[in-house]
Amino acid sequence: MTRKDKLLLLVPALWTSIFDITITVIHQSKEYWDGDLTKANEGNPIGALFMKNHVSGLFVISGLWIITIGLLGYFLPRQASKIFLLFCVIAHSFGASTWLSPRYGFWYVIIFIRWSQVSNATN
Numbered sequence: 001m002t003r004k005d006k007l008l009l010l011v012p013a014l015w016t017s018i019f020d021i022t023i024t025v026i027h028q029s030k031e032y033w034d035g036d037l038t039k040a041n042e043g044n045p046i047g048a049l050f051m052k053n054h055v056s057g058l059f060v061i062s063g064l065w066i067i068t069i070g071l072l073g074y075f076l077p078r079q080a081s082k083i084f085l086l087f088c089v090i091a092h093s094f095g096a097s098t099w100l101s102p103r104y105g106f107w108y109v110i111i112f113i114r115w116s117q118v119s120n121a122t123n
Helices: 003-026 045-053 057-075 078-104 106-118
Strands: none
Touching: 003 057, 003 078, 003 106, 045 057, 057 078, 078 106
């Protein structure tokens, strides 16, 4: 597999992860950003743990996770990489959908999931 092919495989996983992280940041309450860490709203227990310990915790864990996706997605053997990256796409599509659906509706979730799969279809 060429370097370009490996990098292209990363796109859907990175896109859905960044979108999920972004929408999580956007929809945190004012109280959370003002320092009331008990108001952290995150479904992932690891992310929630980081968020409840420091207001920048979400950014720390997210940065580490994006780096992990890039490294594992690039360096794992092809089949293991594809499985891992598919897991990331599914997990973050679900995570983002829990923000999108109640706030924006069903069709925003469908559009997001379809958009996330456009680049995945070519790999």
